[in-house]
Amino acid sequence: MSGAKGLAGAKWFEQRVAEWRSAGRRLQGIERGASAPPETVLEAVRAYPEIARDLAIARRAAPNGPLTKYLEGVYLQLHRSLFRPPTAFWRGVLRLFTHEAAAAARELRWHIASVAALLVVCVGAGAWLVGTYPELATLFASEQMIEGVQRGELWTDNLLGVFPSSLLSAQIFTNNIVVSLFALCLGVLYGLGTFYIIAMNGLSIGGIFAFTAQYGAAERLFAFTAAHGFVELSVVCISGAVGASLGESLARPGELTRGAAFQSAVMRGMRLMAVCLVFLVGAGVLEGFVSPDPRFPLAARLAIGLTYFTLFVLVLSGALGRFGRRARRA
Amino acid sequence: MARSQFSCGRPMESTLRIPSVTGVDVELTIAGPGGRSYAFVIDWHIRFLAAAAWWFAGTFALAGGLRALRPGDLGPNYVFLVVLPSLAIYFLYHPVLEVLLRGQTPGKRMAGVRLVALAHGGTPGIGALLVRNVFRLVDALPSFYAIGLVTTMVTKNAARIGDIAAGTVLVYDEAPREALLGQLSARAVERLGLAQAQLVRELLDRWPQLGGGARVKLASDLLARAGVSAPSDEAALRAKLEELVA
Numbered sequence: 001m002s003g004a005k006g007l008a009g010a011k012w013f014e015q016r017v018a019e020w021r022s023a024g025r026r027l028q029g030i031e032r033g034a035s036a037p038p039e040t041v042l043e044a045v046r047a048y049p050e051i052a053r054d055l056a057i058a059r060r061a062a063p064n065g066p067l068t069k070y071l072e073g074v075y076l077q078l079h080r081s082l083f084r085p086p087t088a089f090w091r092g093v094l095r096l097f098t099h100e101a102a103a104a105a106r107e108l109r110w111h112i113a114s115v116a117a118l119l120v121v122c123v124g125a126g127a128w129l130v131g132t133y134p135e136l137a138t139l140f141a142s143e144q145m146i147e148g149v150q151r152g153e154l155w156t157d158n159l160l161g162v163f164p165s166s167l168l169s170a171q172i173f174t175n176n177i178v179v180s181l182f183a184l185c186l187g188v189l190y191g192l193g194t195f196y197i198i199a200m201n202g203l204s205i206g207g208i209f210a211f212t213a214q215y216g217a218a219e220r221l222f223a224f225t226a227a228h229g230f231v232e233l234s235v236v237c238i239s240g241a242v243g244a245s246l247g248e249s250l251a252r253p254g255e256l257t258r259g260a261a262f263q264s265a266v267m268r269g270m271r272l273m274a275v276c277l278v279f280l281v282g283a284g285v286l287e288g289f290v291s292p293d294p295r296f297p298l299a300a301r302l303a304i305g306l307t308y309f310t311l312f313v314l315v316l317s318g319a320l321g322r323f324g325r326r327a328r329r330a
Numbered sequence: 331m332a333r334s335q336f337s338c339g340r341p342m343e344s345t346l347r348i349p350s351v352t353g354v355d356v357e358l359t360i361a362g363p364g365g366r367s368y369a370f371v372i373d374w375h376i377r378f379l380a381a382a383a384w385w386f387a388g389t390f391a392l393a394g395g396l397r398a399l400r401p402g403d404l405g406p407n408y409v410f411l412v413v414l415p416s417l418a419i420y421f422l423y424h425p426v427l428e429v430l431l432r433g434q435t436p437g438k439r440m441a442g443v444r445l446v447a448l449a450h451g452g453t454p455g456i457g458a459l460l461v462r463n464v465f466r467l468v469d470a471l472p473s474f475y476a477i478g479l480v481t482t483m484v485t486k487n488a489a490r491i492g493d494i495a496a497g498t499v500l501v502y503d504e505a506p507r508e509a510l511l512g513q514l515s516a517r518a519v520e521r522l523g524l525a526q527a528q529l530v531r532e533l534l535d536r537w538p539q540l541g542g543g544a545r546v547k548l549a550s551d552l553l554a555r556a557g558v559s560a561p562s563d564e565a566a567l568r569a570k571l572e573e574l575v576a
Contacts, residue, residue: 010520017511052352058524065528066510072357073506079348079356080452089456164406170414178467185468188491259494266495270461 023047048078102318104272111241122202130210140207149215156224159292173284180239191247198240226301228287230309235276242269279312348451358501361443363482373437377423381416388412425463444503458496465492518575530575
């Protein structure tokens with residue numbers, strides 16, 4: 001303590017006070033992302049260990065004193081300014097689409113396959129249930145929908161008469177994004193929430209198709225979904241896979257701590273989901289403008305849907321990044 | 331690099347220590363459920379009022395007055411110009427402002443808190459800020475942010491699930507007050523020592539808030555430690571203390 005008292009003397013205070021005054025002010029701009037002249041940055045680099053030493057002295061002399069608090073603030077500002085990670089937003093977005101999403105998709109391939117299998121099994125189960133016990137259709141469709149189908153009308157038939165395409169698209173992609181993110185987030189319940197949402201979606205799809213098939217309307221329902229459904233269902237599977245990976249990171253964190261494993265799984269999954277959500281917006285636009293429009297025949301819808309799905313697969317397989325690299329080399 | 335935020339029975343931390351290359355840790359005071367809720371309530375009022383103001387102003391402008399509208403009454407223009415922007419203000423308030431204001435929102439500023447990255451103590455990246463907002467879907471369940479609030483009470487860094495996912499922490503944001511340096515003089519440090527000089531300065535700052543008995547006792551103690559005889563009345567005590575740190 002006497003050593004600290006000796007260091008924290010009047011001479012030290014007098015010599016350092018001017019530096020303390022200027023150090024904090026100097027780099028406020030850089031911390032907010034503004035550029036600074038090299039000499040200012042070099043001064044900050046020089047000041048950083050000096051302020052650290054001053055802070056250590058002040059902490060020993062008076063741990064909760066106002067000067068210690070002041071120096072804590074200056075030191076923190078310098079630390080934030082000097083150790084701010086570099087920002088390259090647009091380069092990051094490009095990298096996300098060309099490399100990172102594909103890498104995440106590769107890492108999660110077994111999760112995606114498992115969730116897709118679960119969805120298919122549940123679609124089959126839903127179809128079997130409604131096919132065997134037709135009264136169970138009420139579990140998946142409202143009374144109004146059931147009456148409409150019994151009259152030979154699908155609820156999708158007159159969508160454009162109720163809502164304009166633009167509005168329909170906005171509603172659909174907002175809803176789809178929320179559902180996908182919800183399926184992902186519920187992975188925190190050790191994956192069980194995600195599995196529940198995927199299973200319910202699968203049962204609903206199977207049940208609804210089986211119900212419409214009983215009244216000869218399944219082909220029209222398929223035609224409605226052909227343009228947007230491939231990508232939409234794929235994104236549902238991927239969001240489920242990311243949710244399952246979150247659950248797995250909590251249940252089996254491996255060598256990491258549970259928190260670190262969870263955070264790592266979230267960041268990996270979010271890189272993949274960011275790209276998927278962009279495609280989901282596109283699927284919503286197709287669902288608003290193409291799917292309800294009777295002028296598009298089934299072949300055109302299939303062509304649009306499969307082309308869009310191919311683009312989706314190309315991005316998530318990393319082919320876009322490989323193509324870019326080849327083009328740059330050429 | 332990522333550090334755990336799960337408490338697993340350990341007590342909640344009040345300070346976040348970020349290791350530095352100098353060997354002197356950067357210390358940040360973690361905002362608990364109280365500070366966090368205070369900021370959230372302010373933000374909730376701001377976003378609710380802003381969204382409602384847009385809604386009312388838009389409805390007034392497009393419908394020529396405030397009246398009950400049914401879907402389809404005013405067509406897609408009403409939805410795109412009034413309804414969607416209002417919803418966007420309400421639901422995108424946090425992610426957009428946290429990104430633009432580098433880990434703060436107006437409510438957080440008023441509550442004196444800010445978000446920092448757990449790994450380096452600086453402003454979190456855009457990805458982390460968006461991730462913590464996506465997880466509001468879970469934190470808000472079943473209603474009134476119950477899960478989020480409980481999580482902040484049981485996790486080590488008072489973090490909700492969104493913060494755990496994104497590796498962020500809410501800390502008190504205390505900007506250094508330069509006025510303090512003007513109040514401490516080298517002469518006072520020489521006479522009293524750094525610790526004692528700061529104590530006298532703090533006592534003088536808190537003088538109006540203290541009761542008469544406490545003032546006399548604390549001032550007499552400090553004067554005794556400095557080897558100065560203590561006068562009996564309060565005004566003289568204060569004058570002696572002022573003289574010591576002048």
